Amino acid sequence: MKGTDILLVDDEKNVLEGYMRNLRGHFNVITADSGKAALELIRGGTVPPVIVSDYKMSGMNGVELLAAVGELSPDTVQIMLTGQADMQAIIDLINKGKIFRFLTKPCAPEDLIAVINTGIRQYELITAERELLGKTLGGSIRVLTDLLALAKPLVFNQSMRVRALARKMHSALKAENTWQIEIAALLSQIGCVTIPDAVLKSAYQGVTLSEDEGVMFNNHTVIASEMIKNIPRMEKVAEIIKYQENHYEGGGISIDGLTGEQLPPGSRILKIANDYCRLMNRGLDEINALYEMKKRQGLYDPAMLSILETGMLREGESNKVYLTKELPIHRLREGMYLAEDIATASGSLLGNRNQPVNRALIITLNNYAKNDQIRDMVKVIMRSE
Numbered sequence: 001m002k003g004t005d006i007l008l009v010d011d012e013k014n015v016l017e018g019y020m021r022n023l024r025g026h027f028n029v030i031t032a033d034s035g036k037a038a039l040e041l042i043r044g045g046t047v048p049p050v051i052v053s054d055y056k057m058s059g060m061n062g063v064e065l066l067a068a069v070g071e072l073s074p075d076t077v078q079i080m081l082t083g084q085a086d087m088q089a090i091i092d093l094i095n096k097g098k099i100f101r102f103l104t105k106p107c108a109p110e111d112l113i114a115v116i117n118t119g120i121r122q123y124e125l126i127t128a129e130r131e132l133l134g135k136t137l138g139g140s141i142r143v144l145t146d147l148l149a150l151a152k153p154l155v156f157n158q159s160m161r162v163r164a165l166a167r168k169m170h171s172a173l174k175a176e177n178t179w180q181i182e183i184a185a186l187l188s189q190i191g192c193v194t195i196p197d198a199v200l201k202s203a204y205q206g207v208t209l210s211e212d213e214g215v216m217f218n219n220h221t222v223i224a225s226e227m228i229k230n231i232p233r234m235e236k237v238a239e240i241i242k243y244q245e246n247h248y249e250g251g252g253i254s255i256d257g258l259t260g261e262q263l264p265p266g267s268r269i270l271k272i273a274n275d276y277c278r279l280m281n282r283g284l285d286e287i288n289a290l291y292e293m294k295k296r297q298g299l300y301d302p303a304m305l306s307i308l309e310t311g312m313l314r315e316g317e318s319n320k321v322y323l324t325k326e327l328p329i330h331r332l333r334e335g336m337y338l339a340e341d342i343a344t345a346s347g348s349l350l351g352n353r354n355q356p357v358n359r360a361l362i363i364t365l366n367n368y369a370k371n372d373q374i375r376d377m378v379k380v381i382m383r384s385e
Contacts, residue, residue: 003028004120007048009038009065010081011057019052022109027116035060035068042072049075049123050116054105055082070098075126077119081105081112137233141183144190146360152193153352154200158277159189160356165273166266172307173265177236181266184240188270191224191241192217197349206278218253221245240266244274249298260301268301272308275299326379329369332362339379344368354381 006027008019016031023029030046032038035057042048051069055062066078078098083105100122101115149156166185170178192200195216202209203217221242229238243258244267250259272293279289290308293300324339334357342351342365350368351361357380369376 004050005030005046005048006116006120007032007038007041007046007051009033009035009051009053009057009062011054011059015054023113023116026113034058035062035065038065039068039072042069042076047073047076050077050079050119052079052081052112052116055080066099074098075123075130077123079103079115079119081107137231140231141186145186146358148190148193149355149358149361150350150364152197152200153349153355154197154204155189155192157352157355158192158204159186161277161280161354162188162270162273165276166269169269169273169304169307170266173269173304180236180240181269183234184237184244184266185270185273187224187228187237188241188244188274189220189224190227191220191222194223195220204278205281218245222255236264236266240264240270243267244270246271247299248301251298263301268304272300272304276308324379324381326377328376329362329365329378332357332365332378332380334358335383337381339381342374342378344373346373350374 004027006023007030008016008023009032010016010019011034013033016033020029020031030041030048032041035053036059038051038053051066053062053065057065060068062080062082066080069076069078077100079101080099081103100119103112103115145156145159148159163182163185166181170181195203199209199213199216202213209217221244225238225242228234228241243255243263245253246255246258246263246267247253248260248263248268248271250257275293275296276289279292280286284292293305294309336357338351338353338355338357341349341353343349350364355361365374365378368374
């Protein structure tokens with residue numbers, strides 16, 4: 001397909017020149033005369049939809065090159081050319097490199113062009129499917145959280161605070177698969193929709209619960225996990241949520257008996273974020289919340305807790321200035337936070353103090369105001385211009 005980048009790798013200059021002559025009018029051809037040079041191109045930002053490599057090259061052979069390409073650019077479609085009728089080489093290619101096609105030399109130009117075009121279509125299929133799944137999943141998560149904000153403002157507010165803290169932690173830790181941790185934090189409290197608000201309020205403030213209330217609250221992680229695990233690509237997210245209350249060294253809450261490094265890193269992050277937010281809900285400031293957590297031996301992963309202790313989570317926050325304003329509902333914008341609880345005359349809670357403002361909340365408040373069930377003016381916390 002004309003204009004599409006393809007990367008050709010061969011350590012023989014005359015072979016590369018022959019490729020250039022035969023393929024130039026069909027593709028945007030990029031060449032490398034060694035496996036090392038090809039990897040440098042990819043590390044430098046060249047991400048070709050298709051790579052065509054010779055098998056027998058000095059230094060790094062084609063098997064080793066394509067295995068490395070699979071790590072750096074997993075979507076790149078791999079095609080191998082070789083003049084060696086070696087069955088073991090073919091087995092190595094299949095096992096070590098994710099080979100799309102295996103061609104023997106000499107290969108007629110029209111055959112090579114046809115295979116490259118097929119490889120480009122394969123690349124487009126892979127990337128289009130990922131984009132579709134990503135957008136579908138992202139949209140579904142947004143709907144879930146918007147509904148959560150309307151049905152359980154207290155739960156939504158806690159979710160957003162946990163998410164903000166978890167995001168800073170996984171960024172500082174350079175954790176893998178951060179999207180899973182991000183979504184797990186956002187949906188970490190979704191099982192709490194089954195719990196009465198009075199029990200939730202006590203739990204979120206760290207108040208000692210009765211035995212029945214404790215069982216009810218402690219089950220929220222399993223309930224959430226069961227709700228989420230059947231969604232495609234969310235199995236790991238469900239696992240993170242399930243174990244988010246497990247103690248690092250065991251004892252206390254210990255679902256399935258998992259402790260220490262057996263626990264997913266995301267679960268260990270959420271355990272810290274959950275407890276930190278609960279302590280802040282009780283009115284403790286950052287220093288005293290951290291001090292209290294350090295006294296709780298065995299509950300947290302020490303390496304992750306040290307991030308809080310060293311103050312890395314507060315990095316960049318000192319320059320942010322916020323102020324409280326009372327605004328008419330039509331002037332509310334996403335990015336603001338409620339400065340007060342908002343309830344109807346009958347006592348139905350529509351929004352919780354410190355809850356982020358989103359589109360669904362604005363529509364809800366506007367509808368209730370039009371029906372004279374709440375005031376049109378709302379106090380919010382917003383970033384100073």
